[in-house]
Amino acid sequence: MFVMPFTGITSGSGQTGMKNPHQSVREDEDMTDIGKQHSATSSSTSSHSDSADVALKHIVDGFVHFRNEVFPQQEELFKKLATAQSPRAMFITCADSRIVPELITQSSPGDLFVTRNVGNVVPPYGQMNGGVSTALEYAVVALGVQHIIVCGHSDCGAMRAVLNPDSLDKMPTVKAWLRHAEVARTVVEQNCSCSGELETMQVLTQENVISQLQHLRTHPSVAAKMASGQLFIHGWVYSIETSEILAYDAELDRFIPLDGSGPTPMASPKARFSAD
Numbered sequence: 001m002f003v004m005p006f007t008g009i010t011s012g013s014g015q016t017g018m019k020n021p022h023q024s025v026r027e028d029e030d031m032t033d034i035g036k037q038h039s040a041t042s043s044s045t046s047s048h049s050d051s052a053d054v055a056l057k058h059i060v061d062g063f064v065h066f067r068n069e070v071f072p073q074q075e076e077l078f079k080k081l082a083t084a085q086s087p088r089a090m091f092i093t094c095a096d097s098r099i100v101p102e103l104i105t106q107s108s109p110g111d112l113f114v115t116r117n118v119g120n121v122v123p124p125y126g127q128m129n130g131g132v133s134t135a136l137e138y139a140v141v142a143l144g145v146q147h148i149i150v151c152g153h154s155d156c157g158a159m160r161a162v163l164n165p166d167s168l169d170k171m172p173t174v175k176a177w178l179r180h181a182e183v184a185r186t187v188v189e190q191n192c193s194c195s196g197e198l199e200t201m202q203v204l205t206q207e208n209v210i211s212q213l214q215h216l217r218t219h220p221s222v223a224a225k226m227a228s229g230q231l232f233i234h235g236w237v238y239s240i241e242t243s244e245i246l247a248y249d250a251e252l253d254r255f256i257p258l259d260g261s262g263p264t265p266m267a268s269p270k271a272r273f274s275a276d
Contacts, residue, residue, distance in 0.1 A: 077109065087113040089147035090139040092132070092212070094120045098240050099153050113139045119158030119208065120150055121180045125218040133219070140221040140231065148216065151236040151245075152209045159204050163197075180215070184208040206255055209235040210248060213267050229271030234264075 071078065090113045091101045101107070101114050115135045122132055139145045152159075158178060161168050162185050168175035184207040194200040213235050216222055225231035235248035237255060246255040249265035256265055 074109075081110045085110050085113075085143065087111055087139075087143060087145055089113070089149055090115065090136070090145045091149050091151065092116075092120055092122060092136075093149075093151040094118065094153055094156060094158065096153060096156065099151070099238065101151070104238060104243075104245075113143060113145060115139075117177075118174060119156070119162070119178055119181055120152050120212060121177065122150065122212040122215040123180050124215045125220065127180075136216075136219055137221050140219075140225055146230065147232050147234060148222070149234045149236055150209050150212045150216065151238055152205045153238045154202075154205070154240050156201070156205055159201055159208060162208070163200065163204065181208050181211065183214075184211045187211075205237055206246070206248070209237060213248070226268060227271060228273045228275040230275050232266060232268045235267045 088111050091105075092115045093099050093101055095116045095118050099116075101112055102109075105112065113135070115132055117132060122136070123130065125133070136148075139148070158174075158181070161174070162178055162181045165175065165178075168178070184204055187207050188194070188200065188204045192200065192203050194203055213233055216233055217226065222231060222233075226233065235255075236258065237246045239245070245258040247258040247265035248255050248267045250267050250269060252265075258265065
């Protein structure tokens with residue numbers, strides 16, 4: 001359930017004095033309008049506060065349900081996870097609240113090492129020693145994941161912002177971050193004769209996944225494991241409306257449906273060295 005956040009609107013209070021007996025009718029109307037606006041603002045503040053309370057209660061109620069109903073059924077699993085983790089894959093996706101990797105892949109706690117950010121971005125090696133790069137290195141070197149999935153999604157606000165950079169003038173940090181998606185935008189602008197915004201968004205979302213896969217391969221820990229066939233990378237685009245996933249197939253150089261029939265589409269090149 002999506003609840004509009006508290007906007008911080010507060011109502012002020014003014015002092016009222018003796019009314020001038022010669023005050024015009026228009027001024028009376030103005031004061032009435034101000035009173036209505038004050039009342040509406042107070043009501044709006046109250047409703048926003050109530051909504052924030054409802055949102056928090058929903059989260060707390062969810063935790064209580066988890067602890068009382070869900071946890072007891074999986075207590076043995078959590079005991080095993082209490083001291084160690086050995087995830088099967090790293091899942092890099094967007095921070096969008098509609099994307100839930102564990103739900104989409106029906107994974108259990110401990111199966112996925114998840115990293116999320118605006119636009120499912122992977123900065124090239126050496127450009128930014130931040131959360132994505134450190135999580136990536138830890139997943140590959142310390143945890144030994146065998147798969148890294150970069151997953152974009154439909155209706156991505158980050159991709160819409162990449163197409164309209166002026167919309168980010170009030171969000172300079174986000175604007176700087178999304179420069180890592182500039183390659184995808186340039187590729188689309190110079191090569192795609194898209195029929196409209198929807199198609200442009202679809203193509204851009206796919207190209208952004210491909211760009212981030214290319215960035216991924218600049219990281220030494222990733223490149224070394226890929227070269228020996230110990231690590232495989234995947235590029236997915238998830239449709240929120242239909243639940244379909246399109247996966248990038250490096251051999252075909254295009255996205256194809258991920259439906260479980262036949263070999264799983266891979267974005268990895270063939271290994272050049274033996275792992276032995």
